[in-house]
Amino acid sequence: MVSSVLFLYSGASNLGVSILENTSIYCCLFFKQEMELSLIGLQNAGKTSLVNVVATGGYSEDMIPTVGFNMRKVTKGNVTIKLWDLGGQPRFRSMWERYCRAVSAIVYVVDAADHDNLNVSKSELHDLLSKSSLSGIPLLVLGNKIDKAGALSKEALTDQMDLKSITDREVCCYMISCKNSTNIDQVINWLVKHSKSQN
Numbered sequence: 001m002v003s004s005v006l007f008l009y010s011g012a013s014n015l016g017v018s019i020l021e022n023t024s025i026y027c028c029l030f031f032k033q034e035m036e037l038s039l040i041g042l043q044n045a046g047k048t049s050l051v052n053v054v055a056t057g058g059y060s061e062d063m064i065p066t067v068g069f070n071m072r073k074v075t076k077g078n079v080t081i082k083l084w085d086l087g088g089q090p091r092f093r094s095m096w097e098r099y100c101r102a103v104s105a106i107v108y109v110v111d112a113a114d115h116d117n118l119n120v121s122k123s124e125l126h127d128l129l130s131k132s133s134l135s136g137i138p139l140l141v142l143g144n145k146i147d148k149a150g151a152l153s154k155e156a157l158t159d160q161m162d163l164k165s166i167t168d169r170e171v172c173c174y175m176i177s178c179k180n181s182t183n184i185d186q187v188i189n190w191l192v193k194h195s196k197s198q199n
Contacts, residue, residue, distance in 0.1 A: 033195040036082040038100045040128070041109035042121050043088035046144040049178040050109060051085050054188060057181070079192050093124060097131050105138040105194050110161065112143035112175065113151040122161045129166060138170040138194055142187065147177040 039047045048070070055074045070085040084099045086092065100106050106128075110121050125141075128134065143157040152160065154175045163171055172190060176183045 033079045033192075034082070035079065035104035035191065035195040036084070036102075037105055037107055037191065038084045038086060038096070038103050039107045039109060040086050040096050040100070041088050042111070042114075042117055042124065044114075045088060045109040045111045045121075046178050047085050047088065047109045050107075050142070050144070050176075050187075051083050053178045053181060053184055054081075054083075076188055076192060079195050081191060096128055097133060100128070100137065101133050103137060105140055105191065106134070107140045107142065107191075109142045109144050110157065111145050112157055113145045113148035115150070115152075118152075118160050125161065126166075129169075136169050139166065139172070140187070140190060141171065141173040143173065143175040144178060146175045146182060147180050151175075 039050065041047055051070075051072055051074075054076075055072060072083045072085065074081045074083060084103075086096055086099055108125055111117065129139070141157075141161060141163060143152060143154065145151055154173060157175070158164065158173055163173060174183050174186055174190070176187060178184070
């Protein structure tokens with residue numbers, strides 16, 4: 001942020017005013033940023049586990065699947081993140097679009113070890129992104145459960161999800177493990193950089 005600093009000074013016979021322009025004083029300024037995100041993906045992809053790992057650093061094998069949606073606020077430094085954790089069962093997918101409107105970013109979680117459901121996951125993602133109300137919203141795709149045997153590589157997931165065909169918005173992909181906290185710091189850094197409200 002560029003600021004103007006006003007200095008008052010006195011000479012032998014007069015009082016003058018000098019304005020120093022274009023002075024950055026980052027060390028003296030504190031900004032609070034807020035962002036709103038929607039976490040979507042098929043059931044059992046690990047969305048709720050991701051919320052808990054981001055919020056507390058803790059992981060549990062006994063997560064209860066989200067029914068409908070849950071909302072949680074997480075503070076990281078000077079950034080407050082409002083997370084919508086949306087159910088991934090077929091009956092809840094029709095409401096994804098509603099909760100993705102006007103968010104700072106869409107976070108799409110994929111079980112990278114669940115080969116049987118990759119085509120469904122791809123279809124649901126591309127169907128969602130075709131909605132005009134979501135045009136231009138940045139997309140973060142997370143290939144979760146890379147700690148499991150048979151989990152796809154980043155290149156394979158990018159290909160299977162046809163991410164290179166998405167050209168109307170920023171697209172980023174990370175491979176993560178909520179269980180082992182692999183690359184969670186990178187995810188948080190990406191989210192913070194995409195904070196929508198910067199004062």
